Amino acid sequence: MTAHRNLPTVLSRAGAASALTLAAIGGTMLAPGAVPEAHAASLSAKALNVAASKKGAPYKYGATGPSRFDCSGLTLYSYKKAGKTLPRTAQSQYNKTRHISASSRQRGDLVFFHSGGSVYHVGIYAGSGKIWHSPKSGAVVRLEKIWSKSVRYGRVR
Known part of the structure; x- marks a missing residue:
């Protein structure tokens, strides 16, 4: 149960980290023209x-x-x-x-x-x-x- 309760937090942190990594490495993929x-x-x-x-x-x-x-x-x-x-x-x-x-x-x-x-x-x-x-x-x-x-x-x- 404890792992399940923390799952949204872990996913949101992983999602934010992944988005930031993608933006840093391949910004044009997320924001064409930037x-x-x-x-x-x-x-x-x-x-x-x-x-x-x-x-x-x-x-x-x-x-x-x-x-x-x-x-x-x-x-x-x-x-x-x-x-x-x-x-x-x-x-x-x-x-x-x-x-x-x-x-x-x-x-x-x-x-x-x-x-x-x-x-x-x-x-x-x-x-x-x-x-x-x-x-x-x-x-x-x-x-x-x-x-x-x-x-x-x-x-x-």
Whole structure:
């Protein structure tokens, strides 16, 4: 009788342990897509840190680093250092990302500024409505509040 009474406890512990073991070893079996999302989060966090480390670097049209950048040059450089290759221009980067809503944005996602159907500027989302970007000639890489409602968001995959 004693063994029978403890059977649910033993089974629930074994079931929990088995589920945790399966999740640790083969997470994609239990949650398809979880590994790529974790990889994307890690990638974007690294890219964000790279962009922040370039604070104060001067803007130069067409520059892709390591000491001068234009807007898409900064995002290209930051993601390249994190291990992902992006296209060269802001529009091409927008076309390559997975488009997400403002409510889904996360730190490290790309923020695209647009006019009509054309993307003209890009930065890396830093949280709290701010981006790291290389804004224009005469300016430097800096953290700045998003100043426009005409933005779209993209996640690098």
